[in-house]
Amino acid sequence: MAGDAEQRIEAxxxxxxxxxxxxxxxxxxxxxxxxxxxxxxKVASAGISGELTAAGVDAALAxxxxxxxxxxxxxxxxxxxxxxxxxxxxxxxxxxxxxASLSVAGFWVLIGSTVGYFFGVVFILVGALxxxxxxxxxLWAFPKGNGDVEWAIRxxxxxxxxxxxxxxxxxxxxxxxxxxxxxxxxxxxxxxxxVRLYRASRKLDRE
Amino acid sequence: MHxxxxxDKWEVQLRKGCLELAILAALWEGRSYGLEILRRLERDSDxxxxxxxxxxxxxxxxxxxxxxxxxxxxxxxxxxxxxxxTVAGKQRxxxxxxxxARFSSSMGALLAPLAKGK
Numbered sequence: 001m002a003g004d005a006e007q008r009i010e011a012x013x014x015x016x017x018x019x020x021x022x023x024x025x026x027x028x029x030x031x032x033x034x035x036x037x038x039x040x041x042k043v044a045s046a047g048i049s050g051e052l053t054a055a056g057v058d059a060a061l062a063x064x065x066x067x068x069x070x071x072x073x074x075x076x077x078x079x080x081x082x083x084x085x086x087x088x089x090x091x092x093x094x095x096x097x098x099x100a101s102l103s104v105a106g107f108w109v110l111i112g113s114t115v116g117y118f119f120g121v122v123f124i125l126v127g128a129l130x131x132x133x134x135x136x137x138x139l140w141a142f143p144k145g146n147g148d149v150e151w152a153i154r155x156x157x158x159x160x161x162x163x164x165x166x167x168x169x170x171x172x173x174x175x176x177x178x179x180x181x182x183x184x185x186x187x188x189x190x191x192x193x194x195v196r197l198y199r200a201s202r203k204l205d206r207e
Numbered sequence: 208m209h210x211x212x213x214x215d216k217w218e219v220q221l222r223k224g225c226l227e228l229a230i231l232a233a234l235w236e237g238r239s240y241g242l243e244i245l246r247r248l249e250r251d252s253d254x255x256x257x258x259x260x261x262x263x264x265x266x267x268x269x270x271x272x273x274x275x276x277x278x279x280x281x282x283x284x285x286x287x288x289x290x291x292x293t294v295a296g297k298q299r300x301x302x303x304x305x306x307x308a309r310f311s312s313s314m315g316a317l318l319a320p321l322a323k324g325k
Contacts, residue, residue, distance in 0.1 A: 034288040065259035073263040081270030
């Protein structure tokens, strides 16, 4: 009987461990150990003899909620905490990436923040590379036959394009730096706002 | 129906908003572990606390530097993770408690006529 109870605990914890994959290994180990202790204490205090029974374990696990839900809670809470403490794009992307594996909302936030950070970095790069490639880096306009204009951000590798016109000149340096940093900050704030919103909405769902 | 739904949501949000302060308050007197904190909250507060919320919240408070943790072997034989307030956590709890007191006394004055049912 006790073996059966232990098996149920281990199945729950290994599912949780799997869903927390990607979080810091030490943190995951601590979470799993803490919850194992909680379940054992909970069953022992509810049972008459303090013995681990399968029914007691099931009741304790039900009160904790599904491992998937619990993992989502840990991930969004740890993302928020980490983001509030460090606010680095890499840290945010890493956590949103795990969130994306658990929910559709996370997936869209991942797409949005990847695009935001990508363009932010491109702007910063073009601002920096203009100093090295003064004739080729910058924002370029290419007039097309039908009167439309195609725009391109060029980092300046390669030759001067034949039929294009550089638009901003040296202004690309301050605009690239300020705009790039602005975009990175904006993406960070929007990603954090999305996580907070998601967290708040889930808390209302539960009850 | 809609009205009572909105009322429920408001109450749930009110309780949730208090949870962080309640946990910090439960640790004010000294260190404690998850289940003990949960029981304390069930006994001494009107908060309906879900177990699946408290543990992630504790881990967030730790990441924010408001609590620290240590492992202690229990009489039952397995290790328990004890939490205690850090200096920053004590300051934050005291600050939140002051805000709470100010808020509740001003709301109390405003709500007094409603409580009398007039």
